Amino acid sequence: MSSEGLFGMLLETRPIFKNREYLRPSYTPEELPHRDEQIHQLARILAAPLRGETPSNIFIYGKTGTGKTASVKYVAKELERVSDRAPLKVEVIYLNCEVVNTQYRILATLSDTFLKKLKNGRGKEYLNSLGLPERVPMTGWPTDEVYRSFFVALDQERQLAVIILDEIDKLVQKSGDEVLYNLTRMNSDLKNAKVTIVGISNDTNFMEYLDPRVRSSLSEEELVFPTYNGLQLKDILEKRAEISFVEGALGNGVIQLCAAHAAREHGDARRALDLLRVSGELAERMGADVVTVDHVRYAYEKIEQDSMVEVIKTLPTQSKLVLYSIVLLMERTPRRVVSGEVYGLYQELCRHNGLEMLTQRRVSDLVSELDMLGIISARIVNKGRYGRTKEIKLNIHPTQARAAMQGDYYISAIDVLALPRQLTLA
DNA sequence: AATCCACAGGAAGCCCGGGAAC
């Protein structure tokens, strides 16, 4: 270690990032390149009620990383900003249905928002006089009571409630469409206030499960967010890089390469930004003061491996066991491994560790699954007289795979030394 | 040309847990 000590190197090199937060998915950018059209449409639809027209509900569809959430949040923010001067006050409520995924919790959150607003505006006594509580408990109330308190609290003022339901497919999947039915009908009963629902999803199939009335009302206006192409991604990355990286910290071709990778994988901007950030972090860690295309390549590998580790961790025990057999064989003799060997070792592992043993047929399916997940690559080979088999290649480093599986109770308990010698030393 | 290996992978059916319907 150098005389400067532990942090010497880190302090000496020029920093790479100005602010890496701008590269994270949680950041909502000031401008969204190549989404002007969608943003204008969205603004036009949402502004209509301000001019006294009946509000339309909006359904937004687009693959992940196409800027749906960012665009909606951006428009919502602008709308709230101008609503002071508008004839109708606007209140935007953003709900991610992956988190808030039941009818009760949605209504409770909406209730609370407007109860709080009312209390701040007119005081506790006013709430009491309407028979409204200060807050709705997290659980316990009958759902229609929660609905009523939301309704009454909302209708006390002339206002427009823009309810954004992100990942709305998750909601329908988990709790059905009853909430949506109630929310879409509200406008006909409200006297002062109006409600607009903005549903966001990356999956249109769920629409089929909706009540036809809900479906048509939810998609009064539809907006599609197409995926970005390579050039557009490059643009987006450049804009972001400007504010997040130190000037001159990005080498030639870095952005192009990140954009190209992401474009190849369905134009997901989130992935592209991730790749750029990880590349920077890697360069930083390696003590470089410029990010190069090599860092990007390395980062790409790292992201791939990391996601694979995640997949492995969530595998069922039997699949892990099969994978573990492949890993063991691979560690001994780094070559292609055939299915017969895998099943043989798998059997031994089960036998010597008191684990349930599956049939060859089933293990063959598990191997195919591992192949589908990209953890291994398998191909069928005919060896003539010596039969027909599957050659298996591991797509992740054996030590990484091992580490990913150690968390599993059954796997960590496996005692390799208990195996017959010819198997462990083959 | 016939044989045969060592599996792949399709078909049918069993079992079990969980959710909907009664």
Add this chain to the structure above:
DNA sequence: GTTCCCGGGCTTCCTGTGGATT
């Protein structure tokens, strides 16, 4: 609470495969 149904995991049984070997 019971019954019914469904889907996923699994087994059993089976047919198919293509080139080295006989």
